Amino acid sequence: MVVEVGPGLGSLTLALLPAARRLYAVEIDPRLAARLPATVAGHAPQHADRLRVLAADALRIGADAFAEPPTALVANLPYNVAVPVLLHLLSQLPTLAHGLIMVQQEVADRLTAGPGSRTYGVPSAKLAWYAAARSAGSVGRSVFWPVPNVDSGLVAFTRHDPPAMPAAPAPPDEAAPGAGAPGATVSREAVFAVVDAAFAQRRKTLRAALGRWAGSPPRAEQLLRSAGVNPSARGESLTIAEFARIAAAAR
Incomplete structure (x- = not known):
């Protein structure tokens, strides 16, 4: 079962139908949906x-x-809302197992970037919570009419389980209450709050960037050490599992 977002005039829809047992085309424009x-x-x-x-x-x-649980997303996502749409669908449709989307090349680079990359940021980390993503090619602007001012990129993703908890326990004298306890869990919302805070001040160390989120820089440092994360590191160097450990330490 395939979901296509923004089918428009139906060019991609016609190409998908022979390969899909059921195709759900989600269209916000009532005129295009009716046509x-x-x-x-x-x-x-x-x-x-x-x-x-x-x-x-x-x-x-x-x-x-959806009358049936969709399992795949194949879409040319509207450039201005591509990331919010992708993350929303992954959160609301847990049966989405994989997908292939076309987005603006700059967005594709961000979605597929790994820790340590200059393009790694909020979209990269949040998508990594849900799925493993990779670049699946580029699409030149000349294939479109009218010709856009940007190139496009293909992103393929495969859903996986969220990061497992708990992480490796911190030394007893540095651990926050409950941190690293067997069976500890952490919500997606809690992890995403850490991600947002870490990248809101991208060039600052995590101790400083997470100061407001934690209540103060010293409290942030305590939680970071409890989670086994260097307080002098920056958000762009952390994996989604490390963000999850920080969120779990604050429970």
């Missing part, structure tokens, strides 16, 4: 029964909108 079934009936009538059009905002849609 899509006729386009498919005219160009691929043998596959028309596979199409389900959802006239909805992809940033608001939930699992209850």
Whole structure:
């Protein structure tokens, strides 16, 4: 079961239908949503029964909108909302196991960047919570009409489980209460709050960047040491598992 976001005039839709048992096309524009079934009936009538059009905002849609659990996302995501749409769908549709999306090349670079890269940031870390992502190629601007001012990139992802807890325990004299306790869990919201705080002041050390989130720089340093993270490090060097350890230390 495939989800396509922003089918527009249906070019990608027509290419996907032969390979999909069911295709859910999520279109926010009611005029385009109303037109899509006729386009498919005219160009691929043998596959028309596979199409389900959802006239909805992809940033608001939930699992209850789908009669069957979707397992794949294949879409040319609107450039201005690509990251929020992707993260929203991964959070709301836990059955999404994999996907291939086209986004602006700059966004593709950020989504697939790893720790230590200058393009690694909030999108990279948050996507890593849900899935392993990789670059699947680039698309030149000349293949589009009208020709955009940017190149595009393909991003492939495969869902995995969130980082396991707990992490390696810190020394007893540095551990915060409950940190590293067997069976400890941490919510996605808590981890993403740490990610947001760490990158809000990207060039600062984690001790300084997380000061407001933790209540004070000294408290931030305590939690970082408890989580086994160097307080002098910067957010761009941390894996999503390390962000999760920091969030767990604050429980």
